[in-house]
Amino acid sequence: MLVALKAGAFSHANAxxxxxxxxxxxxxxxxxxxxxxxxxxxxxxxxxxxxQYATAGMIGN
Structure with missing residues (x-):
């Protein structure tokens, strides 16, 4: 199992x-x-x- 976890302000790079x-x-x-x-x-x-735009088309949206 892999869990990718990041904490902080949201940015398009994080997405x-x-x-x-x-x-x-x-x-x-x-x-x-x-x-x-x-x-x-x-x-x-x-x-x-x-x-909305940084995650558009990602699985789970």
Whole structure:
């Protein structure tokens, strides 16, 4: 299992990390019997419009 956890203010760069880490893990590290990887974002502040566009098209939206 992989859990990618970051804390702080939301940024578009963080969204890229939250999206890329699980995809890399799933493709390169995970075994066929593993559960899907999870990314968790704990943000101290955010701009709703930035979140909307930075995460558009990501799984779970």
């Amino acid at each position: 890229g990390h939250w999206n890329s880490y699980p995809h890399y893990y799933k493709a390169e590290v995970a075994q066929p019997t593993d559960n899907p990887p999870v990314s968790i974002a704990l943000v101290t502040s955010k701009n709703d419009v930035l979140v």
